[in-house]
């Protein structure tokens with residue numbers, strides 16, 4: 274069973290089980306400190322999507338990823354490619370509209386870049402309204418926050434951007450591309466605040482402020498990559514893959530409901 278959308282032929286799309294969940298990974302191309310590559314969010318997001326597809330090939334199709342995201346606030350660091358949020362919403366909903374046009378009715382927008390979270394939420398909701406299909410959005414770390422907190426070595430604040438979580442998973446996948454000798458612990462944000470918390474596994478932030486990244490991090494890191502290790506990265510990834518499979522199975526089983534005009 275093929276799980277890569279790009280590898281399907283016309284006949285295979287025509288005859289595809291349209292209740293398979295189509296996963297569209299949306300990420301970013303941006304600075305990840307001095308110790309990790311620009312493609313971190315794309316590599317990690319696709320590892321989750323493809324890992325899930327390997328475990329549940331009959332239930333999943335994986336789209337080619339969208340490797341750019343909403344991150345203009347990072348542009349003081351070299352290498353960042355940023356997309357306006359309005360453009361990103363339009364681009365994503367053009368993809369989902371295309372999928373709906375071909376008959377697919379269950380889509381998961383799988384986010385792997387923090388600031389895309391509200392953008393993907395809006396894109397999923399627009400898809401539901403415009404195409405009448407099921408479209409879910411999720412940031413993969415939110416599926417496993419409890420497991421992250423069981424496994425983590427860093428304190429709260431250590432898992433935000435290019436910190437322990439991302440560094441560990443990238444080290445598991447491509448150890449030669451992560452250089453922890455260049456990594457520094459940067460927990461300068463939200464220390465001691467009651468309302469602001471940027472840690473990805475801390476249960477969300479009651480209030481939100483996203484500043485220019487260069488105002489709050491001297492090297493682009495937000496978190497503690499120095500305690501990252503590949504084995505914990507493998508366990509983080511395994512948890513994310515398993516949770517994604519569970520989410521997909523729930524999406525696959527959801528009834529397609531009928532609207533009713535009450536005018």
Ligand SMILES: [Zn+2]
Pocket residue numbers: 305313314385386434435439
């Ligand atoms: Zn990242």
